[in-house]
Amino acid sequence: MMEVAVFGAGRIGKIHAGNLVRQPGVRLKYVSDVNAQAAQELAARYGAQVTAIDTALADRAIGAVLIASSTDTHADLLLRAVAAGKAIFCEKPVDLDLSRARACAMAVARARVTCMLGFQRRFDPTFEALKTRLVAGEIGDPEMLVVTSRDPGAPPVSYLKSSGGIFKDMLIHDFDIFRWILDDEADSISATGSCLSDPAIAEAGDIDSAAVTIRTRRGRLCQINTSRRAAYGYDQRFEVLGSKGMLQAANHKPTEVVSSTVHGVSQDKPEHFFLERYRAAYAREITHFFDALLNGVGLRTTIDDGVKALELAEAATSSWRENRTINLSK
Amino acid sequence: MMEVAVFGAGRIGKIHAGNLVRQPGVRLKYVSDVNAQAAQELAARYGAQVTAIDTALADRAIGAVLIASSTDTHADLLLRAVAAGKAIFCEKPVDLDLSRARACAMAVARARVTCMLGFQRRFDPTFEALKTRLVAGEIGDPEMLVVTSRDPGAPPVSYLKSSGGIFKDMLIHDFDIFRWILDDEADSISATGSCLSDPAIAEAGDIDSAAVTIRTRRGRLCQINTSRRAAYGYDQRFEVLGSKGMLQAANHKPTEVVSSTVHGVSQDKPEHFFLERYRAAYAREITHFFDALLNGVGLRTTIDDGVKALELAEAATSSWRENRTINLSK
C-alpha cells in the first residue's frame, strides 16, 4: 500500500484526490492547504488527515506527493519533496521563471526521484488514440501540425496579471502537444497576437489572441491558434498531416443528440471547459503515475517536458514582443 | 447511512456494486451469490460481507437490495424482498413469464415498497437529454419514432434457448424506450422477423432479425428494427419526428479521432457493447435509485414499466408467430 500526501485542496487538488483514492494499492494519508477549511473538507471526504507540509514530508511512510497548490508554490514544494526523497506528481507549470524551473529539473535529476508533470492532455483518450495511430504509421511521416486551442472566456484580469502571459498560461499545453505529437524539437518559432476581446487585457500587458508558427529541426511545420474567448465553448482540436493522410482530434460533446428544425441541423457545443473536457485525462494521468511508481511503467511526462514547454513559451513571448522569428538551435 | 445488500456477483452485479459504493450516504454491507468465490471477491473489493440471502433480508439494518442474479431468480428474490419490506432495485426482466411478472408488480403495489426496474437506457446522457428537449417542446408534438437496436453478435445458442426469444431478450429495452419517449401506449403491434445469420438460431425456435411496428392510442407510429449482428458494433440509435422537427440520438464513440487517407474519411465504430455504451447510464440509474430513496425524487422506472414492456414483447412474439397484427386496446 503506497501512502500519499496531497498539497493543495482547491479545484484541481480535489480532482486528483478523487482519482487517486480509486487506484488499487494507493491510500490518501495527508492533505495540506493554506486554506484550513478546504483541507479539512477534502481530508474528511476520503478519511485522510490534515497536516502541515513538513510533517507529511517527514513521514517515511509517504511514498509520493501530489503538488496541486498555487503556481508560485510549485518550485519550493517540489524542491522540498525532492530533498525528502519522495516521488512527485506536480501540476504544470513547474514555475513561471525558466531558470527556477531548470533548477528544479536539475535537482530531480540529481536526486533520481520520479517526477511527473501534469500535462494531462497526453492522457486524453482521443489525443492518445491519435498518437498511437500516428506512431503505428497510419498516415506515414508527420509533416504538419495545426493546433486550435481556445478557452470559452478569459479569467479575471487580476489572474492574468500573475499568469505569466498567454504563452505561459495557455499555450504551454499546446507546446507540449507539439513536442509529443511530432516527437521533434523546435528549430525556430514565430509568434504574433492581438488583444481583441477586452482592452483591460492589453492594459495588463497581455493579449487574448495568438498565432504561433514553429519549424522543427526536421523541417516539419506547426501552427497554433489560440483565443481566450470562443463563444461556443472550449475548443480543443488538432490535426496532423502526414505523407499518407491526416489524423484529426475533434472536440468531445456532452451528448450525441442531433436536432433538425427549421433553423438547421444542430449538435451539442463542445464540453464546456477543461474540467469537463479532460475529466478522463485527469483520471488516466493519475493511474499512469501510480503505474509508473508501482508497476515500473515508463513515465510519459517528466519535469524535463515542463522545462521544454516553458522554453517555447518564453521564446514565443519574445517573438511576439520583438516582432521577429526566434532561432532556437544552437 | 443506508446499508445495502447485492444479490448476484456476476458481470452486472459488479457494475452495480461499484456504482453504489460511490453514492454518498450508502454502504454496501452484504454480497450474496450461488458462486461463493465470485461473492467473496466482490465483497472483499468493497469491504462487504458474504452472506446468505435470508440473512441479508432478515437484517433490519438493510434498507435496500439490488437484485442482479440470473433472470430465473428475479421473481423469487423480489417477492422475498417485498415480504421483508426492503426497497428494491431489480435488473430487467422481472420474469420471462408475464403472469409471474404481474404477480410481482401486484405484491410490490400491495406492500407499497419502492421497486425500481433496471431499464438503464432511460439514464443514458444522450437519451435523457433528448427526452428533456422533447418534453420542452423543441420539436412540437411527437409523431413518429424510429428505433435502431442492434447487437454486435449473437450470444451462444444455449443462452438463446432460455432467453425468452428475441422480443423478450433484446426488444424489451426498445419497448420501454418506446413507452418512455412517446409517453403513450400501444394500440396495435405488428412484428415480423427472420433468421439470417445462423441456422442454429432458427433451430432453437428463434430469429436474429426483427421488424416491429406499433401504432399508439393517439395515432403515433413507432418502428423498431433489430439484429443480433451488426459487424460494426453495438448500434443504439433512435429518432423522433415531431410537428416542428426531429431529434436523433446518435451512437457514442470511444474517441473523436478522424482519419483521412486514400481509402476515405473514417471515424471510430460505436462503443463495442452495452457495458461500454451504457457505462454512464448504469452509474446514473444507481444514483437515481438512491436519490429516490434518500431524497424523495420520483422514481423514473418502476416494476410496472417492466410489466408493460413484457406485455409488448409477448404481443410481438404472437404477432410474429401468427403473422398478424395484434390489437392491444380493450
Next chain:
Amino acid sequence: MMEVAVFGAGRIGKIHAGNLVRQPGVRLKYVSDVNAQAAQELAARYGAQVTAIDTALADRAIGAVLIASSTDTHADLLLRAVAAGKAIFCEKPVDLDLSRARACAMAVARARVTCMLGFQRRFDPTFEALKTRLVAGEIGDPEMLVVTSRDPGAPPVSYLKSSGGIFKDMLIHDFDIFRWILDDEADSISATGSCLSDPAIAEAGDIDSAAVTIRTRRGRLCQINTSRRAAYGYDQRFEVLGSKGMLQAANHKPTEVVSSTVHGVSQDKPEHFFLERYRAAYAREITHFFDALLNGVGLRTTIDDGVKALELAEAATSSWRENRTINLSK
C-alpha cells in the same frame, strides 16, 4: 442526330427538356402541352416547335418521346407512343390504376419498344454509389433496409384527392428503392398510418404518416417510414444492414458551412425538396435514357418496375385499410 418530342411543359417537363438538350446527338424538335403558353415558352427557349401530339407521333423523324404531362394522361399517351413505335421515357406513375398500368406494360412488351420509367432516385449520385458498393460486396449480403422518406409539407388537399393516396403518391418511389436496393421481391407487406398534421387530409380519406414493413422472399426485412411534413425539409435517407456492415445514404445539403455559437453547432438543413435534391438525378436519368437508345446500354428502370412498385402501393393501401398483413406470394 435523334429528334425528340416532349409532352408536357410544366415543372418536370422543363427540367427534362433542359437536360435533354445537353445530350450529344439529341435534338428537341417538338413540345406539346394543353397549356399553349407553357408549350410556347419552353419551345422558344430551346429552338423547338410547338405541335399537337398526333403530329409529333406521326413524324417519322421523331425517335423518342418524353411523357411529362399530368398523371391521368400517361397511359393514353404511352399507348399512342407505343402504337407509333417510339422509344418512350415516361414520368412515374404509369397510371394510378393497376390494371391500366399492366395493360401498358403488356403493350410495351408486345411492341418491343424501349420504355423507361422516371424513377429518378436510382440515378441519384449517393444512392447509385451505395448500390454499386453493395453489389461489390462491401457489406456482404443485405439483410435489412430502413427507408426514411419525408416531404417538407403536404400539397393542397385538392391535389391529394386525386393523388391515389399516400402509398401510390409518395411511397411508390420507396417501393422502387426497396426492389432496386435489395434486388428481391416482397413476400408479405404490412402497412399502418395516421393523419397527424391536418384533419382535412383524413377527411379526404388519406393519411399523412405511414409505416410499412416488407418481408422478402429471401427473408430480408424492409421498413419504410414516411411523413408529409418534416419541418426541417426534404428527408431522403436509407440504410442497408448487411452481414458485414452497413451502408447509409445521408441527406444532401446546399452548403458545407458549419456554425458554432452559444446555441450549438449547426449545419444546413437538407436540400429543400425534390427539384433541388434530385437535380443531378434528373440530369443523369436522361443521359441514361439516351445512352440506352444510342449506345445500347441496358435500361435501368423499365415500365415493369413501374407496375411492380404500383402493386406494392396497392397492397400497402389494402393492408392499411384492412389492418392486416398482405401475402404477396402466389
Next chain:
Amino acid sequence: MMEVAVFGAGRIGKIHAGNLVRQPGVRLKYVSDVNAQAAQELAARYGAQVTAIDTALADRAIGAVLIASSTDTHADLLLRAVAAGKAIFCEKPVDLDLSRARACAMAVARARVTCMLGFQRRFDPTFEALKTRLVAGEIGDPEMLVVTSRDPGAPPVSYLKSSGGIFKDMLIHDFDIFRWILDDEADSISATGSCLSDPAIAEAGDIDSAAVTIRTRRGRLCQINTSRRAAYGYDQRFEVLGSKGMLQAANHKPTEVVSSTVHGVSQDKPEHFFLERYRAAYAREITHFFDALLNGVGLRTTIDDGVKALELAEAATSSWRENRTINLSK
C-alpha cells in the same frame, strides 16, 4: 446579345466556354489558341469560329473577352484587350511579376474597362454562404481566420520551375480568401516552409509545405497552412472565429454514403481536385461576370484584387527566403 471571344482552349478555357454558352443573352463567337486543333474542337462544340486574337479584338461586335491562355500571356492579352476597349475576364494571376501586374491594373483603371479576375473561390456556394452569414453578423466581429489549402499532389517539377513558387502559384488563392473574408488588409506577414515530399522540388528552389501568418491593420490574425500533397485529396477548408462564434467551411464530398464496417465508419474523401471542387464556382463566376456587364451588378473580384494577392505572395516569398516578418504598412 453580347458576343464574346475566348482566348485559350485548354482545360480551363473549355470550362469557361461551356459556362458562358449557358448565359442568357451571351454568344460565344470566337475561340483563339496557339494550339489550332484545341481551338478548332472547342469552337466546333459550340458553333463558334476559330480566329486570330487581333481579328477578335478588332471585331466591334465583340463586347467581352475571356483570357484563359497560359499565365505568361495574360498581361499582354489583357493590355491589348484594354486598348481595344473590351470588357475582360482574366484568369488568375494577372502576371507573376508584380510591376507588370500593377501596370495592367493601371491601364484598366485609365481605360475604365470592366476587368474581372478569376478568383473563382469567392463564388463557391459554401464559401459564399459563409461570407454572407459573416457579414450578417452571425458570429459578431471576425477575429481569426485559419485556412487549410492542400493539393492532392504536386505538379511536374518542370511546371513548378515556371510557376513563380508555391506562394504565387498556390497561396495566391488563399491570400485572396483572406482579404475577402476578413475585409481587411495585411499589416505584417510571416512565412516559413519546407520541402518534405520530393527533393526535386527543393532543387528547383521551391517548397511543398508552407505556413503563413498575417496580422491585419485591425489586429486580426490569419494563419494559412498549405501542402502540395494531401493523400486523401483536395483539402479546401477555412474557419473564422468571431466575437460570437465560429463559421467553418468544410470540404465537399462526391456523395453522402456512410459505410460502417469492422474497420470503422467512413465517408467519401473530399472532391478530388479543383475542377471537381469548384465546378459550381466556375459556373457562378461566369454568371456573375455577365451579370455585371449586362445587369449592372457590382463586380466582386477586380484586377486590383489580383494585384493585392500578388503583393502578399511576394511578401510571403521574401519572408520565407529571409526568415523574417515583413512589415506591409507604410
